[in-house]
Amino acid sequence: MSDNLSPELLALNFCKNPLCADFGSLNTANYSLSTGSQNPQIACIHCHSISPIIWPTELSNEVTEQLEHNNRGLTACTGEDCMNVGLNVQLHPNRYYAFGFSGDKQRYRCKSCQKTVVDRFSVENPNLKTHVTILALLLTGFSLKEIAAKLKIQAKTLNDHIKTMAIICRQKSSVFDHHWQNKGQLFLLGSDWSFLQPKSHNGVLWVCTGDLDSHYIAQQSLNLSEQKITTNHRFIGRDFVASINTAATAPKTKALKDITESLSVAHQERTHRNNPLHNQTQINYPAKSSLVSPIYCTSAHYLQLNQALENKEQVVLSMSFEPMLADAAMLSFNALRQKQSFDLLYQIEDENWLEGKTGSKPQLFKFDGSVEPWSLSEQWHLRGKADQRAICQLVESNLTQKQAHQLPKLSPITQYMARFHAMFKSSVNEPRRKRRPEGLLPLLDIYRAWNNLCHQENPGETPAVNAGISEKPLSLDQLLQ
Incomplete structure (x- = not known):
C-alpha cells in the first residue's frame, strides 16, 4: 500500500477484474502502488492484477x-473557464442572447462570461x-x-x-x-x-x-x-x-x-x-x-x-x-x-x-x-x-x-x-x-x-x-x- 494513493487516483485505478473479491473497491488498503519506474503501476493485493496508472x-x-x-x-461559447463553453446556441438558447449582426450573420453574447460568438450557420x-x-x-x-x-x-x-x-x-x-x-x-x-x-x-x-x-x-x-x-x-x-x-x-x-x-x-x-x-x-x-x-x-x-x-x-x-x-x-x-x-x-x-x-x-x-x-x-x-x-x-x-x-x-x-x-x-x-x-x-x-x-x-x-x-x-x- 502507498500513502500516495489519493481518492482521485483510486477512482480511476480500482480493480477491474470481475472475478476478484475487491472488484470496484475504493479502499486504499487493497492496492499496492509502484512509482519507482518510468511507468508507474498499481496492483490489486487480492488478485494480483497489475495495470499502468491512469x-x-x-x-x-x-x-x-x-x-x-x-x-x-x-456556434458556442469558447471561454475556457465559462460554464457555457461548448454549449450550442441552437440547443441552449437560454444561455445566450442575440447581440446584433456581424455582416449578415447573427451574433450572440454568452450570459455567463459576456463573450460574443457569430453564428455562421444563420445564413x-x-x-x-x-x-x-x-x-x-x-x-x-x-x-x-x-x-x-x-x-x-x-x-x-x-x-x-x-x-x-x-x-x-x-x-x-x-x-x-x-x-x-x-x-x-x-x-x-x-x-x-x-x-x-x-x-x-x-x-x-x-x-x-x-x-x-x-x-x-x-x-x-x-x-x-x-x-x-x-x-x-x-x-x-x-x-x-x-x-x-x-x-x-x-x-x-x-x-x-x-x-x-x-x-x-x-x-x-x-x-x-x-x-x-x-x-x-x-x-x-x-x-x-x-x-x-x-x-x-x-x-x-x-x-x-x-x-x-x-x-x-x-x-x-x-x-x-x-x-x-x-x-x-x-x-x-x-x-x-x-x-x-x-x-x-x-x-x-x-x-x-x-x-x-x-x-x-x-x-x-x-x-x-x-x-x-x-x-x-x-x-x-x-x-x-x-x-x-x-x-x-x-x-x-x-x-x-x-x-x-x-x-x-x-x-x-x-x-x-x-x-x-x-x-x-x-x-x-x-x-x-x-x-x-x-x-x-x-x-x-x-x-x-x-x-x-x-x-x-x-x-x-x-x-x-x-x-x-x-x-x-x-x-x-x-x-x-
Whole structure:
C-alpha cells in the first residue's frame, strides 16, 4: 500500500477484474502502488492484477481536447473557464442572447462570461453546390487528387472546402446527438475499434460506439492529439519500442472457442493488457501530431458518453473482445455500475448468427489462462454446422445470461468502420498520409454525419430515422446547407 494513493487516483485505478473479491473497491488498503519506474503501476493485493496508472489530470486534459475538436467551429461559447463553453446556441438558447449582426450573420453574447460568438450557420451555405458535388464524388470513390482535377481547383482550395463541410456536419451531428441522448431510458450500445490506417503502421486507433437498435453512431475518437509531446504519461513517445515483436498465434481451428482462446492468449502476452500497440515493432510516428496512449483516448471516449447518459435507467454496452475497451468502460461508467444501471459484456459470434432467433441454452466454458467467465450458445440449422455466439458478462446488473445471448450483433459498428475504409480507400492508403493522419479527421466528421442522417440501410430508413429523431432521410443538400 502507498500513502500516495489519493481518492482521485483510486477512482480511476480500482480493480477491474470481475472475478476478484475487491472488484470496484475504493479502499486504499487493497492496492499496492509502484512509482519507482518510468511507468508507474498499481496492483490489486487480492488478485494480483497489475495495470499502468491512469492520472486524473491527464485524463481530464484528454476529455477536454476531444470535446474541443467536437465543438470546433460550432456556434458556442469558447471561454475556457465559462460554464457555457461548448454549449450550442441552437440547443441552449437560454444561455445566450442575440447581440446584433456581424455582416449578415447573427451574433450572440454568452450570459455567463459576456463573450460574443457569430453564428455562421444563420445564413445559407454560399458554396452549397460545390460542397454537394465534392461529397458526391467522395462517396463514389474518387480520390482527393481526382476531385481537384475534375473541379479544376487547387488541392489547398479543396482541403479548405472539406474542412468547412466537416464543421457543417459537426453542427448537424450535435443537434441530432442531443435528441438521441434524450430519446428514452434504455440504451443498447456497441463498441469496436480498428486502426485508422491499417497499412500505415502509424499507431492511430479509431474507437466507435453506436446504438445497436438504430445503428446510430453516437461517438468516435482517435488517439491523436495536436499538442506537442510532453513528459506526462498520456502521450506515446516517438522512441516507442514494442514489448513483443511477434504476431499473435493463429487459432487452432475456426471454432468460436478456439478463436476466443487465441485472443485471450494474445491479450495475456501484452506487457499491459489494455495496450493494443504492444507488438508494433515500428511506428511511423505522425509528423505534426502526437499519439495518445490508447487507454486515455478510450476512457475519454466513454466519459463523454457517460456524461450524456448518466441519468438513464439502464445502459447495456457490448464490445468486441478487447481489454482496452473493457477497462476504459468500467472506469468511465463506474457511477452507473454502482447504481445497478450498467451491464458490460464481451461479444463474439459467427458471421451467420441470426438476430431475433433464439439459440440453445447458454453453456459455461473456460480455457487455460482465462480469467473472465464465458458462455456459449448455438443456433442449429437443418443442414450444415451450427452458428455459435460467445458472451462474457463483465458487469451484471439487469441482464440474465439468456437475455445477454439475445442482444443485437456488433456488426453495424464493424460494418460502419469497414465501409469508411472501403469508401475512402484512396485517402486512407495514400502513402504521404501515413505520417499525416490528421488530414482524415474532417472526412471522419463528414462520414459520421452522412451515415447517421443520409445513408439508407433500407429504403427510407437511416439510423436517425430508426432512432426516432428524424422524420425522413436528409439529402446531401440538406446535410450541407
